[in-house]
Amino acid sequence: MLATFLRLSSTSLLFILLTSISPSTDLSDSLYKTHHTFKEQGLSQRRFKQKDILPLLDRRRNNPLYTITKVGESFEGRNIQMVRIGTGPKKILLWTQMHGDEPTATMASFDIFNFLERHNDGFDAFRKKILEQTTLYFVPMLNPDGAERYQRRTAQGIDMNRDAAALQTPEGALLKRLVDEIKPDFGFNLHDQSPRYSVGRSAEAAAISFLATAYDYPRSINPVRERSMQLIVAMNRQLQRYIPGKVGRYADDHEPRGFGDNVQKWGTTLVLIESGGLAGDPEKQYLRRLNFMAILSAIDKIADNSLTQENRNDYYEIPENGRWLYDLVIRHATVKQGTKSFEADLGINRNEVSYANASKFFYYSKVEEFGDLHPQFGTQEIDAKGLTLEKGKLYPKAFKTIGEVSQLNALNLLKEGYTYIRLTADNGGRNLGLYYTTAPLHILRNNKSAPIDSPRLGSTATFLLKKGGVVKYAVVNGFVYDLANFKTKAGNGIVE
Numbered sequence: 001m002l003a004t005f006l007r008l009s010s011t012s013l014l015f016i017l018l019t020s021i022s023p024s025t026d027l028s029d030s031l032y033k034t035h036h037t038f039k040e041q042g043l044s045q046r047r048f049k050q051k052d053i054l055p056l057l058d059r060r061r062n063n064p065l066y067t068i069t070k071v072g073e074s075f076e077g078r079n080i081q082m083v084r085i086g087t088g089p090k091k092i093l094l095w096t097q098m099h100g101d102e103p104t105a106t107m108a109s110f111d112i113f114n115f116l117e118r119h120n121d122g123f124d125a126f127r128k129k130i131l132e133q134t135t136l137y138f139v140p141m142l143n144p145d146g147a148e149r150y151q152r153r154t155a156q157g158i159d160m161n162r163d164a165a166a167l168q169t170p171e172g173a174l175l176k177r178l179v180d181e182i183k184p185d186f187g188f189n190l191h192d193q194s195p196r197y198s199v200g201r202s203a204e205a206a207a208i209s210f211l212a213t214a215y216d217y218p219r220s221i222n223p224v225r226e227r228s229m230q231l232i233v234a235m236n237r238q239l240q241r242y243i244p245g246k247v248g249r250y251a252d253d254h255e256p257r258g259f260g261d262n263v264q265k266w267g268t269t270l271v272l273i274e275s276g277g278l279a280g281d282p283e284k285q286y287l288r289r290l291n292f293m294a295i296l297s298a299i300d301k302i303a304d305n306s307l308t309q310e311n312r313n314d315y316y317e318i319p320e321n322g323r324w325l326y327d328l329v330i331r332h333a334t335v336k337q338g339t340k341s342f343e344a345d346l347g348i349n350r351n352e353v354s355y356a357n358a359s360k361f362f363y364y365s366k367v368e369e370f371g372d373l374h375p376q377f378g379t380q381e382i383d384a385k386g387l388t389l390e391k392g393k394l395y396p397k398a399f400k401t402i403g404e405v406s407q408l409n410a411l412n413l414l415k416e417g418y419t420y421i422r423l424t425a426d427n428g429g430r431n432l433g434l435y436y437t438t439a440p441l442h443i444l445r446n447n448k449s450a451p452i453d454s455p456r457l458g459s460t461a462t463f464l465l466k467k468g469g470v471v472k473y474a475v476v477n478g479f480v481y482d483l484a485n486f487k488t489k490a491g492n493g494i495v496e
Contacts, residue, residue, distance in 0.1 A: 027126060028238040028297040031115075035289045038118070040110035045283050046103045047359050050078055050144040056110055057081055057140075065117060071139070072174035075155045078144040080174060085116060088133040090302055093184035093268070094295070095139040095175065098160050098191065098259070099153075100146020104275035104284045105190030108291035109140045115296070126300065133303035137182055142171055150358035161189075162255070164262040172259070179263055186227075186302055187270045188295065189213075189260045192284070195277020195379075196326065196349065199248045200319030203377035205279075206248035208239055208290060209321055211272040214254040215265035221312070227269040230310035234301050235271075235294045236318055242290060243278070248321040250274070271298070279379070326368065328478055329378030332385040333465060335454065341388075345373035348461040350478045350492075363492050365461040365478020382480060387465040387472060392419025392442070394450040400424055402437050402495065410440050411486045414474040419462050420450040423495075440476050440491040448496065460494065 042056055060066045060083075067084040074080060096105040116127060130136075141147055145155035153159050154169050163172035179187070197206040212228035214220070221229070232249070239247050250272070255261050264270040273294070275287040301307040326347035335344045347369030352361040369376070395418045399405050405421050413419075423445045437443055442462040444450065455463045461478040464471050474481045477494040481487075 027300060028293055029241070030122070031293040031296055032242065032289065034121075035111065035292050037121075038111045038114040038292070039288075040107065040114055043107045043110060044285075046107070047150055047361070048103065049148050049359075050141055053106070053110070053141060054081075056113075057083070060113065063117070066113075071178060073170060074143070074145045075170055076145045076148075078148075080139065080142065080144065080171065082178070083113070083138040083140065084135065085113075085138070086131040086133075086135045088131065088135050088303070090134045090186070091137065091182055091184045092134055092186045092188070092299065092302060093137045093139075093178065093182055094188040094190060095142045096190045097141045097143050097147055098171075098175075098189070100143045100148070101150045101152055102190075102192035102275075103147070104192050104287050105273065105291050105295075106140050107284075107288045108295065109138055109190075111288065111292045112296060113138075115292075129303050130296075130299055134299060136299070137178070137184065139175075139178070142175060148358070150354050150361075161191075161259055162257040164259040165257050175259060179266060179268060184268045186231075187263050187268045188298075189263070189270060189272045190291075191272065191274045193274035193276045196323065197248060197276055198322040198324040198377065199246060201322050201324055201375075202245075202319070203325070203379075204245050205325055205379060206274075206276045206321055207243045207246040207278045207287060208294070209248040209250055209274040209276060210236065210318065211250040211252060211260065211274075212315060213258065213260035213264045213270050213272055214252045215261055217254045219252050219254060224267060224269050225264055226312050227307060228264065228271050229312040229315035230307045231269070231271050231298050231301060232318070233310040233312065233314040234307055235273075235298050236314075238297050239290060239294060242293075246278070247318060248276075249315070249318040250321055277379075324376050326373075326376060326378050327365075327380065328461070328475075328480065329373055329376065329381045330384050330389075330465070330475070331373070331381060332383060333387055333389040334384075335389050337454075344371055344389075346370055346389075346455070346461075347373050347376060347378070348475075348478045362494075363477060363479075364494060367455050367457055367459050367461050370457045380480065382465070382473060384465050384473075387467050389454055390417075390464045390466055391451055391454045392462060392464050392474070393417045394420040394422065394444075398422040398424045398447060402439075402443065405437070405441065405443060406439050408439070408441075410491070411483065413441065414464075414481060414486075415471055415483055417464060417466075417471055419464065419474060419476055420444055422447050437493040437495055438491040439493045440474070440479070440481050441493045442476055443493065443495040445495060460496070462494070 167173045210232040328348040330346040350363040465473040
């Protein structure tokens with residue numbers, strides 16, 4: 001009997017696993033356990049825009065805890081805000097969404113604001129320590145134009161994190177000015193990364209990754225950079241309690257255009273944090289919780305200077321990030337080409353496509369590798385040994401609307417080998433190009449023809465896996481449907 005190997009765990013299973021570790025009670029553990037009480041409810045999904053955070057800032061303008069100022073404008077004229085908290089001698093600059101589609105730390109920042117506002121909950125001594133020993137400068141959305149489009153780059157099409165030297169973007173020039181004016185002792189460059197980075201050469205996706213950026217090509221270590229390593233060692237130790245084996249670090253090759261590298265060179269101890277991928281956490285709410293805990297724990301280390309007790313050499317014990325993951329790997333499938341057949345693996349990735357003004361997305365999946373994938377891993381894997389890969393059939397009847405298609409019995413269609421359904425018109429998708437359906441079917445607009453061949457490199461990942469002429473699995477738009485355990489409500493189909 002063929003097994004489907006899923007390197008996934010549901011959120012509930014993850015919680016059971018993590019709580020079974022039972023770490024000793026301390027600050028970081030208390031922050032972790034109480035995060036839900038500080039979570040900003042106005043940010044519950046990762047695709048938000050500047051208009052969603054402005055009310056959260058406005059409601060704090062009369063709170064004496066904060067000084068909120070406009071520090072500049074984006075290329076398209078959106079105001080960029082900075083939040084200052086505390087009066088201490090150690091200055092810490094934290095910026096988020098330098099890349100517009102990397103919002104995890106923005107959510108965590110507002111959770112931190114909520115935390116700092118509370119009192120009489122057991123954390124008052126810690127808050128007093130932060131506010132008296134540090135001054136925090138948050139820029140909670142540095143690239144609002146990119147956030148508007150949910151894209152990495154600025155409205156100019158420039159990667160701001162490669163603009164520290166040329167300063168071609170107003171946002172990059174603003175960040176350089178803030179560093180010059182504030183002269184922060186510490187900086188946190190807060191990002192999200194692809195969920196396909198692996199922890200070393202392994203099947204584990206990197207949930208959180210770190211980098212103590214190098215300020216020169218020899219990757220020298222001076223006291224400024226050493227403190228970066230020490231802070232990361234401390235944060236990694238805390239994170240291992242909750243995501244054991246899921247923390248990685250980037251290779252520290254010097255990037256002369258990068259802000260992290262240059263901020264380190266300009267004398268600020270810089271920690272780069274990247275939130276990656278975690279099974280059961282598509283909106284990154286668990287990773288948000290970990291950011292909240294890790295950042296506050298790091299600030300604690302800065303406030304009392306206990307970071308200097310950490311061994312910088314432990315930084316290199318964190319596995320270096322690899323690129324060994326696909327979203328789905330099909331192994332050992334029998335592929336027929338003409339009169340010949342052979343075994344091959346398929347590496348498939350599910351890519352997000354934005355719609356509704358980038359407030360929503362659907363997946364469009366492609367076969368990105370074909371052949372021998374034995375050194376690589378899949379977040380999800382199917383062992384297709386003994387199964388034959390075939391393209392699905394086109395259902396003979398065409399339909400007018402997606403609504404009509406939704407009334408069909410998808411399981412019966414897939415069992416009969418039908419994966420493709422035709423629409424007689426574009427069904428309103430003229431301006432979308434590609435969009436999705438919750439039906440586990442591949443829908444073709446305007447009587448478009450189905451592919452002639454079985455999936456090849458670069459094609460949409462829709463096909464069948466059969467044994468003895470019987471369909472065992474249907475793969476539609478890169479999502480696997482086990483016909484023996486079919487979930488009728490599941491579906492991430494595609495419309496082209």
